[in-house]
Amino acid sequence: MTAPVVIIGAGPAGIAAAGVLVEAGIRPVLIDEAPKAGGQIFRQPQPDLLRPPKQLYGFDAARAIANFNAAASLESEIDYLPNTQVWGAAHGMLHVVNADKAFVQPWSSLIIASGAMDRICPVKGWTAPGVYSLGGAQVALKADASLIGRRVLFAGTGPLLYLVAYQYALAGARVVAVLETGRPRSAWRHLPSLMSGKATFVRGLYYMAALRARGIAIHQGVELVEVMRGADEKVAALSFRHGRRDAILSCNALAIGHGLKAESQIADLIGAEFSFDAGQRQWLPRADLDGRSTIPNVYLAGDGMSVRGSDVAELTGRIAASALLVDAGYAAHPRLSRDRRLVERSARFRRGLDKAFVYPHAQAASLPDEVTVCRCEELTAGAIRQAVLASGETEINRIKAFCRVGMGRCQGRICGPVTAELIAVTGGVPIESVGRIRAQAPLKPVPLSELAKGLS
Numbered sequence: 001m002t003a004p005v006v007i008i009g010a011g012p013a014g015i016a017a018a019g020v021l022v023e024a025g026i027r028p029v030l031i032d033e034a035p036k037a038g039g040q041i042f043r044q045p046q047p048d049l050l051r052p053p054k055q056l057y058g059f060d061a062a063r064a065i066a067n068f069n070a071a072a073s074l075e076s077e078i079d080y081l082p083n084t085q086v087w088g089a090a091h092g093m094l095h096v097v098n099a100d101k102a103f104v105q106p107w108s109s110l111i112i113a114s115g116a117m118d119r120i121c122p123v124k125g126w127t128a129p130g131v132y133s134l135g136g137a138q139v140a141l142k143a144d145a146s147l148i149g150r151r152v153l154f155a156g157t158g159p160l161l162y163l164v165a166y167q168y169a170l171a172g173a174r175v176v177a178v179l180e181t182g183r184p185r186s187a188w189r190h191l192p193s194l195m196s197g198k199a200t201f202v203r204g205l206y207y208m209a210a211l212r213a214r215g216i217a218i219h220q221g222v223e224l225v226e227v228m229r230g231a232d233e234k235v236a237a238l239s240f241r242h243g244r245r246d247a248i249l250s251c252n253a254l255a256i257g258h259g260l261k262a263e264s265q266i267a268d269l270i271g272a273e274f275s276f277d278a279g280q281r282q283w284l285p286r287a288d289l290d291g292r293s294t295i296p297n298v299y300l301a302g303d304g305m306s307v308r309g310s311d312v313a314e315l316t317g318r319i320a321a322s323a324l325l326v327d328a329g330y331a332a333h334p335r336l337s338r339d340r341r342l343v344e345r346s347a348r349f350r351r352g353l354d355k356a357f358v359y360p361h362a363q364a365a366s367l368p369d370e371v372t373v374c375r376c377e378e379l380t381a382g383a384i385r386q387a388v389l390a391s392g393e394t395e396i397n398r399i400k401a402f403c404r405v406g407m408g409r410c411q412g413r414i415c416g417p418v419t420a421e422l423i424a425v426t427g428g429v430p431i432e433s434v435g436r437i438r439a440q441a442p443l444k445p446v447p448l449s450e451l452a453k454g455l456s
């Protein structure tokens with residue numbers, strides 16, 4: 001019996017890919033570590049915390065419902081494995097674990113639609129209790145109907161910054177302010193590209209206007225300086241620089257995020273080639289226009305291939321599944337040409353977003369020596385600089401070997417981007433020559449007791 005086609009990720013990309021395969025008469029296995037389909041944008045609440053879609057997903061409510069209906073209609077036509085995490089991968093097999101057992105899932109073809117995660121530039125004191133990633137703050141709201149605090153400050157960059165602040169304001173939090181890092185004057189130069197995003201661009205403006213209408217201050221072009229703790233050791237305030245002015249805002253929770261980074265470790269474990277994307281300032285698995293990776297029978301889709309948002313995720317999910325069909329001798333999906341055109345058309349908007357919401361790399365590279373960068377191994381910016389200076393090395397995996405940066409539970413998924421910036425500037429080399437932290441299994445922490453169940 002030949003192994004099945006496997007899709008990793010039940011977000012917009014994975015669901016769209018599954019739909020195309022089912023239409024062609026193929027029964028794929030769909031794996032997702034989340035309990036329900038929807039991915040990040042359409043993350044579903046806990047069963048006892050259900051709320052109306054309009055309240056949960058705002059302007060995206062209709063799309064969320066369509067996505068859930070699509071997932072529900074596929075359930076009898078696919079082998080859906082929710083609550084199941086892929087922690088290792090090799091050619092033809094995935095190592096997976098769920099609450100019942102650990103097992104090896106074979107595949108004949110694989111579509112990786114594993115989405116994205118927060119990218120954060122640390123700031124002095126960011127490890128204080130009460131500091132969350134922007135995405136984490138949104139997960140608390142969507143999945144758990146919880147706020148991360150009552151007086152919440154939002155800081156960073158990227159479209160999610162304004163969206164999550166707006167969602168918190170609607171949910172009853174006191175949003176202290178929104179502090180956007182970066183340089184707004186250069187951002188306006190990219191207005192024509194941003195306007196090509198039409199409805200998405202207008203929504204961004206709406207969130208900003210709605211925040212201002214509630215009296216919430218928005219400061220753009222700020223530099224974050226330090227998270228300050230109260231007597232209880234929790235976050236109590238954030239100091240920042242705005243032009244020549246130094247300011248402090250008090251809060252009891254802080255959400256920080258500087259855009260997203262592709263969850264590309266599975267492609268890495270399987271041996272796919274990567275290239276450095278200067279626009280997104282991150283390493284991405286290489287793929288042709290239809291999502292074929294550099295490994296035969298391995299396809300990429302959605303934010304895990306390149307961070308381009310949920311509309312493009314859905315399109316690239318369908319395109320990757322169509323490429324798989326063609327390679328297996330089936331006819332291409334009838335919407336292929338249209339989907340390709342739509343992806344092409346979205347490129348201008350994406351370039352505008354990449355330029356308007358830039359990762360604060362200069363700030364990352366100039367972090368004070370005492371700032372913690374790698375939380376798992378408790379390593380500071382100074383320790384990483386010292387490892388570069390003492391060894392004379394500038395390749396990130398070499399530096400990892402010297403000082404253990406990125407060797408802990410997060411596997412460099414959080415500290416990797418800032419470590420690369422620190423190495424590049426300390427070693428005086430271009431960022432792309434630093435490379436990326438190679439993925440290692442287990443990709444995420446897996447309890448040994450769960451793995452042991454697979455052996456018994």
Ligand SMILES: Cc1cc2nc3c(=O)[nH]c(=O)nc-3n(C[C@H](O)[C@H](O)[C@H](O)COP(=O)(O)OP(=O)(O)OC[C@H]3O[C@@H](n4cnc5c(N)ncnc54)[C@H](O)[C@@H]3O)c2cc1C
Binds near residue numbers: 008084263
């Ligand atoms: C925290 C967060 C919140 C976001 N919120 C919004 C929002 O509100 N609005 C918006 O427009 N965009 C949002 N985005 C952007 C969002 O990523 C895209 O809009 C869209 O969801 C991308 O679709 P996708 O199918 O590529 O990936 P996703 O929707 O991210 O789906 C990927 C799926 O893969 C699963 N997965 C990943 N790794 C593994 C693994 N190892 N094993 C098993 N399963 C795995 C995940 O559980 C997830 O369900 C958010 C992104 C993040 C990171």
